[in-house]
Amino acid sequence: xxxxxxxxxxxxxxxxxxxxxxxxxxxxxxxxxxxxxxxxxxxxxxxxxxxxxxxxxxxxxxxxxxxxxxxxxxxxxxxxxxxxxxxxxxxxxxxxxxxxxxxxxxxxxxxxxxxxxxxxxxxxxxxxxxxxxxxxx
Numbered sequence: 145x146x147x148x149x150x151x152x153x154x155x156x157x158x159x160x161x162x163x164x165x166x167x168x169x170x171x172x173x174x175x176x177x178x179x180x181x182x183x184x185x186x187x188x189x190x191x192x193x194x195x196x197x198x199x200x201x202x203x204x205x206x207x208x209x210x211x212x213x214x215x216x217x218x219x220x221x222x223x224x225x226x227x228x229x230x231x232x233x234x235x236x237x238x239x240x241x242x243x244x245x246x247x248x249x250x251x252x253x254x255x256x257x258x259x260x261x262x263x264x265x266x267x268x269x270x271x272x273x274x275x276x277x278x279x280x281x
Contacts, residue, residue, distance in 0.1 A: 160219065162243040165209040168196035175211060175233075178218040182234055188259060189231050192223045210247065212240035220244065224253070232260035232268060245271040 165171035172193045179186040179193075196207060208224035220240035221233035230248070235241060245268060248255060255272065257280075258265045269280040 160212060160214045160237065160239060160243065162210055162212050162240075162247055165211075166206065168193065168200070168207070168209065171209040171211075172197060175218065175221050179221060179233060185234055185261065186221075189221060189223055189233055192225060192231060196225075208248070208253070210244065212237075212243050224248075224255070226253075227256060229257040229259040230255050230268075232258060232264055234261065235264050235267075238267060241268045241271050244268070245275055248272070249275040 165174070175189075175193070179190050183190065192207075196209075203226070205226045207226075208222065208230075210222045211218050212220040212222075214237070217236070219236040222230060222244045224230040232241075232244070241264070249272070258268050258272075260268065272278070273280055
């Protein structure tokens, strides 16, 4: 279910959707349990949430706060606070990366890089390159 502050992007798997959040409080309430299951893996994402909640600053572009979910189950979390790297959580379904890459490509966001576990970062970079024709290292 999409609530205020969220907008869905439907993926190839119709039960999978990407939800954007404009409100950091709402975003954190939705992702905190998921990120907290593997605190060490998600420490950068949790730190970014903390900074957004406790040290809000005016920014040139609003933070990109998104989750991919299916049947109310989180499959992936993405946070991008420009100009930093996109941060991705542990992924429960690789197709979630397709939705995030497509969404950021459609927005023509100038990503500098991606931060995640190596296999997730590489998989995202490959999807990003296929969509944007930009190379990655």
